Amino acid sequence: MQSFKQEQSPRYSALRAASILASYHQAKVIIGSATPLIADYYIAEHSGRPIITIDTKARLDTTAPSVTLVDMTKRASFKKHRFLSDQLIAQLESTFASGKQALIFHNRRGSASTTLCENCGWSASCTRCFTPLTLHADHHHLRCHICGNTEKVPTSCPECHHADIIHKGIGTKLIESELMKLFPDKTIARFDGDNNDGDTVESRYNDLYSGAIDLIIGTQVVAKGLDLPHLRTVGVIQADAGGHIAVIDGIAQNYTHFYEATIAERQRALFPPFTYLLKLTCVYKTEAAAVRNAQQLARELRKNAGDDVQILGPTPAFYERQRDTYRWQLVIKSPKRGSLTQLLTHVPAQHWQYELDPLSLL
Numbered sequence: 341m342q343s344f345k346q347e348q349s350p351r352y353s354a355l356r357a358a359s360i361l362a363s364y365h366q367a368k369v370i371i372g373s374a375t376p377l378i379a380d381y382y383i384a385e386h387s388g389r390p391i392i393t394i395d396t397k398a399r400l401d402t403t404a405p406s407v408t409l410v411d412m413t414k415r416a417s418f419k420k421h422r423f424l425s426d427q428l429i430a431q432l433e434s435t436f437a438s439g440k441q442a443l444i445f446h447n448r449r450g451s452a453s454t455t456l457c458e459n460c461g462w463s464a465s466c467t468r469c470f471t472p473l474t475l476h477a478d479h480h481h482l483r484c485h486i487c488g489n490t491e492k493v494p495t496s497c498p499e500c501h502h503a504d505i506i507h508k509g510i511g512t513k514l515i516e517s518e519l520m521k522l523f524p525d526k527t528i529a530r531f532d533g534d535n536n537d538g539d540t541v542e543s544r545y546n547d548l549y550s551g552a553i554d555l556i557i558g559t560q561v562v563a564k565g566l567d568l569p570h571l572r573t574v575g576v577i578q579a580d581a582g583g584h585i586a587v588i589d590g591i592a593q594n595y596t597h598f599y600e601a602t603i604a605e606r607q608r609a610l611f612p613p614f615t616y617l618l619k620l621t622c623v624y625k626t627e628a629a630a631v632r633n634a635q636q637l638a639r640e641l642r643k644n645a646g647d648d649v650q651i652l653g654p655t656p657a658f659y660e661r662q663r664d665t666y667r668w669q670l671v672i673k674s675p676k677r678g679s680l681t682q683l684l685t686h687v688p689a690q691h692w693q694y695e696l697d698p699l700s701l702l
């Protein structure tokens with residue numbers, strides 16, 4: 341459903357545009373998805389609109405994929421490489437040997453330096469936002485990039501009390517360079533938020549479809565239901581970087597449990613659909629300028645915001661440094677959408693970009 345959002349200017353949500361257009365014409369909107377967004381499902385369920393579940397497969401001749409979970413807290417799982425499991429490497433080898441294609445998916449959250457227990461797999465996350473905390477080695481603390489909450493770096497695991505606390509961050513570029521070393525004669529293409537306009541999934545679709553690209557590496561941009569006839573293997577690196585529930589329910593294909601657990605978490609942390617969100621991001625040449633301007637705007641907004649508005653931050657954006665620029669952000673919550681749009685009149689036109697109803701705060 342992420343693909344229904346136009347991420348370049350003019351930024352808009354096709355779902356929202358369709359809903360508003362339908363209300364003008366008293367028309368009905370039918371929203372269909374194999375992967376319905378949690379917030380959309382909740383709204384449909386609580387507004388008395390019918391939800392029709394289709395349990396039969398679109399094509400009866402397809403076989404369900406076999407899914408294997410590899411426990412990377414066990415050293416025996418990865419003897420050949422430090423973050424690619426032996427099983428994944430073997431599977432890639434056999435896929436290429438039979439002339440087929442493979443895709444390596446990496447959650448964007450995995451690229452930040454997260455703190456985890458090597459013994460039990462516990463990872464540090466914000467108690468308010470349930471998102472992973474990021475290590476800031478320069479300040480010796482863990483920080484939530486959404487609300488700015490900071491915590492001390494633990495010396496032992498709060499769950500199992502082992503002292504094997506490690507910090508790791510694996511970016512898509514690193515995955516690409518490591519796979520190039522392992523498979524030097526294969527054609528590898530990487531797709532993530534950093535791609536140039538000429539190197540997007542859309543522009544290289546023919547090579548993806550024909551199998552001219554042997555190995556695809558990417559973030560969320562490659563996970564939106566591409567139809568790839570030569571694709572044999574999908575590897576997910578650090579699958580639990582998006583949370584343990586998602587992995588377990590994903591393998592079991594248990595949308596209902598995933599939905600119920602996630603909606604309860606969002607209700608506690610006050611995230612959509614229980615509130616509206618506005619994300620403001622500034623881009624400056626220096627970190628000092630980004631911090632100063634973000635603080636200044638936060639002060640200005642706090643002066644003008646109503647009681648229903650909560651302003652989080654400023655915090656460094658998840659991708660703090662991008663192409664020699666620095667990004668800081670503010671996240672604003674309110675149960676009234678109008679309170680958020682009203683604040684936009686205070687946002688400078690230069691250096692700032694805003695996103696209403698962001699699907700991701702990263």
Ligand SMILES: [Zn+2]
Pocket residue numbers: 457458459460461462497498499500501502
């Ligand atoms: Zn532990």
Ligand SMILES: [Zn+2]
Pocket residue numbers: 466467468469470484485486487488489
């Ligand atoms: Zn937080």
